[in-house]
Amino acid sequence: MPENTDKTIQELVKEWLELDQNEATRKEIQDLSDNEDYNELEKRLRHRIAFGTAGLRSSMQAGFAHLNPLTIIQASQGLASYVISSSSTSTQTSQLSVIIGHDHRHNSSTFAKLTATAFILKGIKVYFLEDLVHTPLVPFGLNLLGSNAGVMITASHNPARDNGYKVYWGNGCQIIPPVDAGIAAAINENLIPVEGAWDTNILDREEGGLVEKVKGKVEEAYFERVKGMVEGMAVKGEEKVRFVYTPMHGVGLEPAKQVVRILGVEDGVVVVEEQAKPDPDFPTVKFPNPEEKGALDLAMATADKHDITIVLANDPDADRFAAAEKVDGKWQILTGNQLGVLFASHMISTSSLPTSEVALLSSAVSTQMLAAMGQIDGFHHEETLTGFKWLGNIAQQITARGTHKAVYAFEEAIGYMFSDVVHDKDGIAALSVFITMLKKWTAEGTTPAGKLQQLYEKYGFFESCNGYVVSPSPDVTKRVFDGIRKLGDGSGKKYPGSLGEKEITYWRDLTEGYDSATTNGVPVLPVDKSSQMITVGMDGVRFTIRGSGTEPKIKYYVEAKASGKEEAAKAAKTVADNIVKEWFKPEVHGLVVQS
Template sequence: MITASHNPARDNGYKVYWGNGCQIIPPVDAGIAAAISENLIPLEGAWDTTVSSKEYGHMVEKVKGRVEEAYFEKVKGLVDGMVVNGEEKVRVVYTPMHGVGLEAARQVVRILGTEEDFVVVEEQARPDPDFPTVKFPNPEEKGALDLAMATADKNGITIVLANDPDADRFAAAEKVDGKWQILTGNQLGVLFASHMISTSSLPTSKVALLSSAVSTQMLSAMGQLDGFHHEETLTGFKWLGNVARQITSKGTHEAIYAFEEAIGYMFSDVVHDKDGIAALSVFITMLKKWSSEGTTPAGKLQELYQRYGYFESYNGYVVSPSPDVTRQVFDGIRRLGDEGGRKFPESLGGREISYWRDLTEGYDSATSDGVPVLPVDRSSQMITVGMDGVRFTIRGSGTEPKIKYYVEAKASGKEEAARTAKEVADAIVRGWFKPEVHGLIVS
């Protein structure tokens, strides 16, 4: 399958899915690129529009209806195993953010029998490429959920749910003690994970859950304590989906769920890619379950923090003027270890570095041979660092002129974890990125 990409138009790109239902990864991508380069001049008659004409119409099958029917059967099968006893009613406000999610979302609430408790933000209900009510149509962006929250306030509702315009990502917010709180991608990720484990028919020891390298380490902590297998992949659902397939094919574990911090969630029983509609269906089921237990998303999060520890993130980016500058920044960081004869710096901001993984140069301090388990890509920049109670990843964006950082700290309390994460983030930007030296713009 080939589908349009919503990356910048100048990229002139598209996404390709392989026969396993996942986005392509090496070496398939290189093979396709090579085939394109070898066939830049189309064969005569290659672009034949007559196949869709009346004479040849029998050769063309419109599969939209059949695919939709199969998809919603999969969604129904997923949530049927999570049915809550009783008649718990949870009212929510939903926005498709001027995108295409509403039709599918309404089908989901019909499956769940919650149509009467589903209030739509009418101003954002229909597709509109101008996105007139938001500065940027991403539920993660500041202010993007303001209209949905106002709609919720008007209707006396304390839960807001959202999809991004193409409905492959999912966001949620809850009004707690009179103030709206937007759940982060990591918080939603572990809430989904906890629910998937608690409702799975499989023995916990046979279950595998996945997350990307820039997502919270809380999922790993949950796996260590509860006994499920956790695996980390490179960033992006092309990796999460393919690795999930590989794990399940081995027969020792079944990979049932994966997520990354950028509000992307994958439920393997439906598709092996991020899916905002499946996430919406599962989250509504979770809300009903929590309501029957006398709790809420915020309350459930506190339960998880008390069991596994408080994990707080501080993510951000700087804008780089060019790929060459980005490479210079990373090379400069690597050279900080040269003076002590080390492969990596000894410390950052007064904190000793205990772990170093460089997926550009191909080094991992935790493996016996120093070779990373994850794939190495010398064309991109990505380093992961571990310190006492802190882990962070810095990487060059593949689609934007940015150097991104993802910092997470674990502590016995929320405030301490949040403070530590911010301190380390500040040290990364000032001590390692050095904006004044490299001409970087701090976001």
């Protein structure tokens, strides 16, 4: 969306008050103006919220820079316009359709209704998921109903003050370039709310047959699909499994109940009651993200009370999945990479296809163990850029080629995709598969930790050391990366010759567009000069450093492979420390080190 650089702050206040018909958000801006709080008004009004490949995500406040009823209407009018202009049936707009869902966050229902209204007013049919749903139901329903696009109102595991506007395209995947840029441009051209844009009662009037409430239909088909997937993984016998489950104050409990009924394990599940009901304030956790320190403490305490050694969790919109196991009296939270390879091993062992015809995917910052498994077991492995927008789209492309079927993909941020259900991460599908794994391991007399040990002994021990530093600005982040690249100047290479005591044997720079392993030096993965991302290979170690697209962070993902766990962990930690000390140079650039 265009920046408001050529207007005075008084002009921006006037523009906001002319456009916004929501009493609460109008009052926010009016009060700031009356109090002459120009610093806050500059933050709220000067820059417009940016539309990117994840759609929109921000705190819920008045102003062009945040999510609120007006910016939701603007985004929806633009998206609706783009759907029409990009469709081959644009002259018959009544044939176009969109599916819209929402979670339980503050304002999610209102934002979903305003979104639906914008599409109806454009003559586009709305399939409305009229109650709380978990995020994967939108891409699933999009494919089921043959829609042109989908919108899910959710901020996933962000803090309570945030919300988001997640967009899927007609193939059931998150949007990627150039669609994202096209939608952003269309939003710029549709900033004035049209007549009726604020009247969400149009959904109840269902004028012209443009509204169909479909939650029941879509859910029924979704769980039939999940059931078909896990039935193909079933083990013989009636092994009993016990675990504690938490939906983390989100929408996961109802779909999780469906899963345990399908798998016949109702008697073995204990729910964390304090976190069972949807609560947009997330009162028992500092951050509603199972990856955050302390987020699973209540679930583990519940498990201890019931003498249970397994904890399973979804994040609030249930598109991510987490697990923990009590081993030798101590709780261990499985990392996203550990879960990723456990799922991968299970998918290969239960696939009805020859292994040589199966493809499994992972993102560039995820473990290299999946690639090692592919080399030994013979399945095709492919690496993508970070994010399920890439994993989902590339998986579809691989399957469309006809030589392999992409059945599964994951990335280290506890996201797991099962292609037979949706081409996006799905915490409920992951829950269902993990339960089948628990039943299988119980029959074999092992546990998640035991199965991991078996995999390490077969494929090698892979240990990670990930972290980040906080950067004061994008300019500083660029300066850090440019400084790293210049370390290679003295050796005549395009990249540094070493880090610490280790020689660099591989270098891929997806910002500058260089890959030392390709014959022409051009990377296979897409190059993006607007973001910073470098991947480095050394003896037994590989790491990626990148600038975060959503936070003021420079992240590092280090992984080492060795013949033992401790050796691999030590090697990864040493390289991580060297990255921060020798390359990031916090004291030079004013970076704040985090672990």
